[in-house]
Amino acid sequence: MTRIAYYPGCTLKTNARNFEASTLATAEALGIELVEPGRWNCCGTVHALAKDDVMHHLAPVRNLIRVEELSNKGAIDGKQVVTLCAMCYNTLKRSNQVFNQDSDKRKKIRDIMTKEDIQYSGNVEVIHYLEALRSLGWDKVTARVVKPLKGLKVAPYYGCLLLRPRGIGVDDADHPTIMEDLLKALGAETVEFAYSQKCCGSYHTVQMKEAVADLSHRILKQAEVAGADVVAMACPLCEYNLGPRQEQVKKQYPSFNSIPVVYFTQLMALAFGLDDEATAFEANRPDPSPLLKEKGLLE
C-alpha cells in the first residue's frame, strides 16, 4: 500500500459523499491508502487573486502544514496530497505556488502563523486523484477492472478549475485527455463534445439559477448531440449545476431530455465490481441506475 495524504474539503463530507466513498474504495482497490489528516480546515474556497491579498492564503497553506506534519511523523510516503474537489485542488495548488514564488508573501504568511508547531517548507505537492491514477499507470487501472464499461458512451466534463490556469491544471488546458484515458482504461467509450471545458456557472447557482440552467442546458445538450449516455466529472459544484439543476433546465426547456451525471470515481467503482456503498449512485440526481441497468452494468 502506498500511503498518500488526502485532503477531502467540506463538500466531500456533505453533498459529495458519493465522490468520497467511490474514491476511497477505488484507491484501496488499487493499493493506495489515502490518509486524512486529523484536523484540517476549509481549502480557502477561492484562490486569492488580488496581489495584496495574503489573508486568503492562510487557509490553504495551513492545510499544507497538516500534510507536512503527516509526512514528518511518517504517516505518509513522500509529500503528496491528493484532492478530489476541483476547487480545493486549484486553491491549494495555487497558494502553494504563491508561497514558493513570492518571498514577501511567504514571510507574511509565516509571521501570522505563530501558533503552528512547524513552519511550512513549501515542499508539499498538491495533486488531483486523476494525476495519482495516471502516475500509477492506466494499465494498472485496467488490470483491476472486472466489469468493463462496454457500450457505455461517456462524455468527460472538465469544467474550468481542473485545467486552468496553465501550469496548475492536471493536463493540457486546451486538449486534455486524462479523463478520456481513465475512461478508456475502464472499457468505456468516450465521446468528444465541444463544451467539455465550458463553465458550469459556478456559484451563480446560488442567486442566478436561471442563468446557470441556461449554461447547464447548453453543455448537456452538446453531450447528448455527441451521443453520450452519461456525463463524467470531477467537481462537486459542476455536479450540482449539471445534475440536480436539471430540474430547473426542464422548466426552462420543456423538450430537454435529462442525462445522468456521475463522478469519474463512481464509474471506476462500477468497473471494479465494488459494492453499492462504493458506487453510491443513490446520491446522484438524476438517478443513473436505470441507464446502467439498461446497459447491463448494474443489476
Place this chain on the structure above:
Amino acid sequence: MMRLESKDEMVTIFVMGKKHSVPGSLTIMKAMEYTGHQFRRGAGCRGGFCGACATLYRKKGGYKLEGALACQKIVEDGMYIAQIPFSPTDKKTYKLEGLKPDAPTIMEYYPEISRCLACNTCTKACPQDIAVMDYVQASLRGDIEQAAKLSFDCLSCGLCAVRCPAEIVPYNVGMLARRLYSKYMVGPTQHVLNRVKEIEEGKYDSEVKELMTMPLDKLKVKYNTRDKVAE
C-alpha cells in the same frame, strides 16, 4: 482604606490608560481591586470557570493584543488593560427537538461561519487554549462530534468573537454543536434518566424542604462538611 502590606515587587500597570502601581503577584482582577476599582460587571466565579472577566491587554513594547481571564492572569510590568465584560452577539434561539446534527443545521443559525478565513486569530485569543478555529471548521463540514469535543472547555468569555475578522461568534456555534452532539449523538444516559425519574417521584422533596428552611449557620456547616465526589 487599608492598603495591603506586601513583600511583592511592585509593578506598573495601566487600567484603561491610567497608571497604577500594584503588587506583582496579583491577578489582573485583584490588581484592579487593589487600585480601587469595584467590579459591577465582568467578575463572576473568580475561579476561571464562568468566563465573565474577559480582558484584553498589551504588554509594554509588545505588538500583540492578548486576551485573558482577569481572575486567572497574573499582572506583568507595563501591562495595558481593558475589560471586555460583555460582547454584543446575536444569539439564536432554537428548539433542539427536530434539528439534525449536521452542517446545514449549523449553517441555518450561524451562516457566517462560511466566512472563516482559517486565520486562527480566535485560537490565539482564547484564554482556555481551545482550538477555536478547528471547531468552527469542524462545524462547517458537519463534524459535530469533533466540534463538540474541541469546544468542550469553552466558557463563552467572548474574546474569540471580539477578535474574529469574519465576525463569527465561535462560542455560540460551539454551544449549538455540543447541544446537538449531546442530544442526538450521545443521547440521554441512563443515570440521568434514573435521576430525573427519582426527582419526579419526589424522592428528594423532603431533603430540599429541609435545606430551604435551615438556618444560615447550620447550612454553612452542612456545606463545608458535605461529601465531595472525587474528580
